[in-house]
Structure formats: C-alpha cells, structure tokens
Amino acid sequence: MSESPSFTALTRLLRRLPGVGPRSSQRIAYDLLMRKRELMPALAMALQAAHEHIRSCSRCNNLCEAELCAICSDTQRQRELLCVVESPVDLAAIEESGAYGGDYFVLMGHLSPLDGIGPEDLHIDRFTARLAEPGLREVIFATNSTLEGEATAQFLAGYVPAGVRSSRIARGIPMGGELEYVDRGTLGRALLGRRDLEE
C-alpha cells in the first residue's frame, strides 16, 4: 500500500495524534479500511462538527459550544471562588472529585519561556476581567505541581487584587500512599504542610 497517496496521507496525519506512532497509525488505517469502513465518514463528520462548534467560553476559557460554558451559566455555582487550572482535562478531574462547587479559569497551558509560551498566551485579559467581577473572595491555583505549573501560579497570583485570598492546592502524600514509596520532594512538602489533627 506504500503506493497509495490516500493511504500515505491518512497515516501521516494519524501519526500526529498523541500516543500514535508510525506503526499504530498504519494499524488504525488498515483496521478502518478492512473492517470499519462505515466509521470513516462518521469520524470525518465528527471531526468537522467538533472543529466548527467547539469554542472557548468567553468568561472562563473552558471548551464549550455556546458563548458561556455549562459551569459559567450555572446559577448554582459559588461565584466567590475561582479555581485556576491549566487545561479542561484538569477541570474535569476536579469536577469528578466532587469537592468543589465554584467557578474555574482555564489557562490552556502554562508559562514556558523555553517553548515560547509567555503571559500573553495564557489569556491574561480574560483572567483580569474575571478577577474584576464583584464578589470574588478566593482564587485557588490548581496548576500542576511541576516547575512550570508553580511558576505560572506565582506569576498569576500577582494579578489577584488586595483583599482577595490567593491559595494553592495542597501538596502531600497521595491518598493510600505509603511513605516508603513517596519521593523525597513530596515527603518534604507533606511535612512542611502538616496540619493540626483537630482540623
């Protein structure tokens, strides 16, 4: 099949998907052509539809199909809490935990000077506009616990107005984690961040 231009074009594009290498791009293409032909136009249409309809929420940057995402248009959420995350995947993870009922702001990335990602790429305008909304009490920075995530949280905390609390999600031993297998950095953080038993 190395001679078929349509096949080559398809595998070349599939290879750009995350987790898909040269071998699996071929496997996917053959599987579609030999066993799941009906899936091909359906997937093509779904890609087109998602490309056309999915956009950013004008308030929090989350992916959605309307002007405002489901969370921003939900009147039951606590508007005084704002949780800053790097991506919609992180937002989904926090929602699944069931431990949070406030608003979000999705950065769609983190500061990374080496990759050329500066503050202007993190939708600072939208972020400061959200910070200016009345009634805000606390901004919780839930960026990843990586160098870039920490730097991004530090940088953005500078925009939080006086009188509004800035917090960072806790770092420590994961639930069910055994001290023996936890890395030293995490263990150090967990000791520094210890809390009174009464709490």
Next chain:
Amino acid sequence: MSESPSFTALTRLLRRLPGVGPRSSQRIAYDLLMRKRELMPALAMALQAAHEHIRSCSRCNNLCEAELCAICSDTQRQRELLCVVESPVDLAAIEESGAYGGDYFVLMGHLSPLDGIGPEDLHIDRFTARLAEPGLREVIFATNSTLEGEATAQFLAGYVPAGVRSSRIARGIPMGGELEYVDRGTLGRALLGRRDLEE
C-alpha cells in the same frame, strides 16, 4: 466538556479505533481542540478521501486505488509464484523482507467459525480464479502461525489444482533467538522441520 454533544460524539468514535481506550480518546480530542485545530479538517478530508478512493485489487484483493494493485500490474513479478496472506499488513512485511518476488493473494481475514467468518468471506471466487490463471507453479501459504491461520491454510490448500505445489512458510527459531527463551511448541516445530546443513 461532558455537556458538549460534538465532543461526546467525537470521543465515542475515536474509542472504536484499535488501541484507543476511553482515556486516550479524550486525550486525542483535547489535544486536537487545544493545540492542533488545523489538523481536524485535514484529517476529516484524508478519511473521506481514503474511504472513497481505496478499494480492493480485482485480482489479488490487496488494498489499492486502481483496478489492479501495484504488484499485480508490475510485469517484473514472478507470476508462477503465489503467496497467500491474511492481510495487507502481512503482505507489506513480506515485501520489506525482500525475499520474495512473486504474486500475492490477500484473504482479508482467516477462517473463524466462532466469529462467523466462513470460506465465503475469504473471497474464494477470486482465489480460484487466480489459481486458474495459466503458468502457476507454487502456492505458498503464509497465513499466521495460529490455530485459525493453520486451519485456513489447510482448507485453502484443497483448492490448489493437481500439479501445482502447495507449501507453508517455515516455522522455527526466530533469527537471533536463544533456545532458552523460545516456547516449547516452536522448539518442537524447529526440530521436526530441521534441514541438512549442506542446503
């Protein structure tokens, strides 16, 4: 994003690709929407084009874009040799080995009564038509070394006309393989299939 119908539709279809589970379908969809938007219409078009243009070679069943595949229309190939494989992937693997210069017949599967795949699904008509072409000397069965592959080879060998040799690719120790780590079935096969050193 659980509320977006386009997103749900896209991840549901992606999940049907081989090697893509619920988590990676989400990862692919988010990656496309957040970082590779330009890839979405391109991939949709490539899927449509492959779906429209790629068909089966009318002679050997291989996937191609014309009436005959590149191998069947290549006048330099040895028409007296016919190698029977289960899929175009196997054909590509044999071509890459550089050890074969004859024709192929691609079954697009193997006999599997449990999955409802009977002889009629293996393009027997096309196979017997190919066997009837003049000048054929040998049919090499290169189906997989699995129960189904063996049964398929045995079954199809019954169609090979008298005077035409039927052969099976050799089973044995893989190149570079150490006896210590080879399974007993393969080792038994390798002993039974031993050949004189002079050869």
